Amino acid sequence: MSIAARDIHFAYRGRPVLTGASLALSAGELVCLLGSNGAGKSTLLRILLGLQRPGRGAVTVDGEPLAGWQRRQLARLVAYVPQVHVAPFPYTVRQVALMGRLPATGLLKAPGAADRACVQGILEHLGIAHLAERAYTEISGGERQLTLIARALAQEARLLVMDEPLAGLDYGNQVRLLDRLERLAEEGYGVLMTTHDPNQPLTGCQRVALLVDGRITADGHPGEVLTAAAIHLLYGVHVELLHATDGRRLAFRPTGRRVIA
Numbered sequence: 001m002s003i004a005a006r007d008i009h010f011a012y013r014g015r016p017v018l019t020g021a022s023l024a025l026s027a028g029e030l031v032c033l034l035g036s037n038g039a040g041k042s043t044l045l046r047i048l049l050g051l052q053r054p055g056r057g058a059v060t061v062d063g064e065p066l067a068g069w070q071r072r073q074l075a076r077l078v079a080y081v082p083q084v085h086v087a088p089f090p091y092t093v094r095q096v097a098l099m100g101r102l103p104a105t106g107l108l109k110a111p112g113a114a115d116r117a118c119v120q121g122i123l124e125h126l127g128i129a130h131l132a133e134r135a136y137t138e139i140s141g142g143e144r145q146l147t148l149i150a151r152a153l154a155q156e157a158r159l160l161v162m163d164e165p166l167a168g169l170d171y172g173n174q175v176r177l178l179d180r181l182e183r184l185a186e187e188g189y190g191v192l193m194t195t196h197d198p199n200q201p202l203t204g205c206q207r208v209a210l211l212v213d214g215r216i217t218a219d220g221h222p223g224e225v226l227t228a229a230a231i232h233l234l235y236g237v238h239v240e241l242l243h244a245t246d247g248r249r250l251a252f253r254p255t256g257r258r259v260i261a
């Protein structure tokens with residue numbers, strides 16, 4: 001199962017944002033998309049999901065043009081996991097997750113026993129079953145992000161497209177969520193996520209893609225794509241790459257800054 005955007009061109013009111021961007025996601029991989037603020041990452045995700053139509057270029061799902069898929073069919077293949085938001089109503093975690101069953105049940109039908117069992121299984125799998133009856137508005141950011149992932153899994157989608165899922169989470173929740181996404185990829189889900197932290201793809205991410213000047217300028221193994229030169233190109237800062245004694249890449253650190261500890 002895969003989704004692919006090829007040679008995408010897109011402009012907002014005549015102002016070009018994407019100028020030939022190509023990016024694909026397959027089941028079983030965790031892919032990080034990096035780009036500076038305003039580079040067009042969210043726009044590219046929305047185009048991949050069919051929420052925005054490119055001026056030029058093609059989006060295909062399993063090799064078939066996106067336009068040929070019905071919304072409900074598509075919802076059971078690809079799910080969008082938005083940034084954590086505050087819901088207008090205090091739905092419970094279980095109710096939010098159950099919303100993912102809508103493409104399967106239809107808008108006018110209440111979820112049945114099978115839908116409830118499916119959601120219960122997912123909440124347990126994600127380790128948030130104990131939060132099921134808590135209000136979504138009264139749980140932490142990390143727990144909300146897991147609830148939104150539960151909603152996507154309840155949709156039965158195998159491909160998850162996530163816009164900055166780690167933004168606003170404390171360090172512990174970032175590590176735990178990244179770990180969870182890595183395991184979902186191992187279980188056969190495809191996960192595409194944007195991030196602003198070039199250190200995150202150094203652990204657990206099979207592929208990283210860089211969006212620069214409207215195009216994907218590099219797409220491959222983090223060890224090959226994430227170089228000090230690439231970080232300079234992306235963000236305009238000089239960094240050095242810290243290595244472990246066995247040669248593995250550990251983290252980027254800005255050069256020229258005083259080391260205090």
Ligand SMILES: Nc1ncnc2c1ncn2[C@@H]1O[C@H](COP(=O)(O)OP(=O)(O)OP(=O)(O)O)[C@@H](O)[C@H]1O
Nearest residue numbers: 012013017035036037038039040041042043044196
């Ligand atoms: N609805 C819109 N109308 C006009 N311009 C827009 C609209 N949405 C986004 N833009 C502009 O398009 C460019 C790309 O925006 P986009 O949100 O895709 O970037 P991004 O890489 O996701 O940014 P960030 O990392 O800051 O979230 C930006 O310059 C943004 O201001």
